[in-house]
Amino acid sequence: MITGTGITKTYKQRGHILGGRDVQALRGVDFDVKKGGAVTFIGESGCGKTTLGRIVAGLETCDSGEIVIDGTPMSGLRHRQRQAHFRRIQLIHQDPYSALNPTRTIYQTLHAPLALRARQTGRSKAWAEERARELLTLVGIDPGYVLPRYPHQLSGGMRQRVVIARALTVDPEMLVADESVSMIDVSLRLGILALLKDLRERLGVSVLFITHDIATARYIGEDGELYVIYRGQVVERGPTETVISAPVHPYTQALLSAIPVLRGVERPGAERVEPTEALDERHVDTGCLFARRCPFRTDECEAERPSLGNGGGTPQEHACFHPRPRSVIPVEACA
Numbered sequence: 001m002i003t004g005t006g007i008t009k010t011y012k013q014r015g016h017i018l019g020g021r022d023v024q025a026l027r028g029v030d031f032d033v034k035k036g037g038a039v040t041f042i043g044e045s046g047c048g049k050t051t052l053g054r055i056v057a058g059l060e061t062c063d064s065g066e067i068v069i070d071g072t073p074m075s076g077l078r079h080r081q082r083q084a085h086f087r088r089i090q091l092i093h094q095d096p097y098s099a100l101n102p103t104r105t106i107y108q109t110l111h112a113p114l115a116l117r118a119r120q121t122g123r124s125k126a127w128a129e130e131r132a133r134e135l136l137t138l139v140g141i142d143p144g145y146v147l148p149r150y151p152h153q154l155s156g157g158m159r160q161r162v163v164i165a166r167a168l169t170v171d172p173e174m175l176v177a178d179e180s181v182s183m184i185d186v187s188l189r190l191g192i193l194a195l196l197k198d199l200r201e202r203l204g205v206s207v208l209f210i211t212h213d214i215a216t217a218r219y220i221g222e223d224g225e226l227y228v229i230y231r232g233q234v235v236e237r238g239p240t241e242t243v244i245s246a247p248v249h250p251y252t253q254a255l256l257s258a259i260p261v262l263r264g265v266e267r268p269g270a271e272r273v274e275p276t277e278a279l280d281e282r283h284v285d286t287g288c289l290f291a292r293r294c295p296f297r298t299d300e301c302e303a304e305r306p307s308l309g310n311g312g313g314t315p316q317e318h319a320c321f322h323p324r325p326r327s328v329i330p331v332e333a334c335a
């Protein structure tokens with residue numbers, strides 16, 4: 001099990017004199033991912049999703065907060081020990097084109113980490129070769145075709161499968177998939193998402209999925225938890241189906257309302273929640289982060305920041321003083 005508590009991250013900006021502001025990318029994010037579980041973070045561009053994914057994968061440090069992997073807090077460990085723990089969390093980057101070394105064949109890419117493991121665990125060279133073939137078969141590609149080839153000779157979907165196979169060479173406990181289908185042809189995306197689901201079932205590996213797309217969140221995390229993140233704060237979280245079918249935070253409702261739908265297929269009674277104003281940096285220190293865009297804001301929202309909780313008796317947690325379940329236009333309406 002992997003948990004995060006109070007994760008914060010601020011990027012210092014140079015040029016303060018010219019009016020540059022520090023960017024608070026994460027403002028006290030809590031999460032937990034159970035063994036074999038699926039957690040999806042969803043939010044618009046710039047809300048801090050990638051920063052969180054990199055911190056969870058150990059590629060970046062947080063300013064405060066704690067990541068605990070199987071009961072061991074990472075903050076108290078030396079660099080090498082920490083790296084050994086974080087090796088069990090593998091990041092699958094959104095861009096399979098830059099994730100693979102163009103000068104290495106797929107055989108070389110997979111063989112290097114496997115040969116290292118073979119040496120560390122007293123296994124033979126033949127084991128490393130066999131394991132490379134097994135992993136490629138597991139991710140649905142023909143080892144005989146792929147192993148001698150270079151990345152540029154493969155399609156985007158195949159490359160992403162190789163990236164996943166490489167992540168599996170270390171027997172990870174969790175995969176962090178950051179928009180991992182966004183740069184792949186639409187026709188190939190479902191295959192990659194189905195593969196990630198399949199790996200969860202077959203290997204018991206947990207998946208932390210990062211996306212801005214509701215349909216993807218629903219597909220990958222149907223039995224998992226959905227976290228909605230806005231400007232570095234989790235504003236709603238709960239079972240994926242509950243959050244999507246009955247969102248209570250106005251931001252989640254706006255996110256769902258923003259899905260394009262075909263004229264005439266909207267469900268009667270569905271409500272469209274339109275954010276009222278463009279992003280505004282005011283009230284960042286005091287009030288609700290969404291207040292300036294929220295059509296339901298009150299004075300209270302501008303004076304104080306709500307924290308995540310179950311106020312109002314809702315099944316999911318939310319950070320809103322006025323949670324109101326609203327039926328918004330469902331994702332199926334896009335089909």
Ligand SMILES: Nc1ncnc2c1ncn2[C@@H]1O[C@H](COP(=O)(O)OP(=O)(O)OP(=O)(O)O)[C@@H](O)[C@H]1O
Binds near residue numbers: 045046
């Ligand atoms: N290395 C950095 N230096 C300065 N600011 C950064 C850095 N990385 C991210 N940021 C800022 O932190 C905020 C969060 O960025 P992040 O990439 O985590 O968001 P995101 O939700 O993943 O966005 P996107 O979907 O566009 O990738 C943004 O305002 C971004 O400009």
